[in-house]
Amino acid sequence: MGVVPFPERRNAQVGFDRAELSRILDLYGRMVAAGHWRDYAIELGREAAVFSAFRRAAERPEIRIEKRPALRLRQGMWALVGEAGAVLKRGQELGPVLAPVERRLMKLIDE
DSSP states (O other), rough: OOOOOOOTTTTTTOOHHHHHHHHHHHHHHHHHHTTTTEEEEEEEOOOEEEEEEEEEESSSSSSEEEEEEGGGGTTSSEEEEETSSSSEEEEEEHHHHHHHHHHHHHHHHHH
């Protein structure tokens, strides 16, 4: 009897690993504590995983953090997308992509 290969999962869902989600939720928690964000949503799809942060639940997200593994060899799989849909920052690593939001948080705390 031969070995039967495990079927490939070509249309697998993209998700955040524990370290990535921990980093994102840590930033979200600090923004909530600063009184800036109030709600979030996570969308897991075949091409991308998206974390959206909202000032109020009934509006467009203020920022979206997108993970698109198909772009990892080009401009980077991480993207920070603004409220208007413009890409604010893109990169290979999550930390530098979150830097503009971290800076905004520091300004909120200093005020």
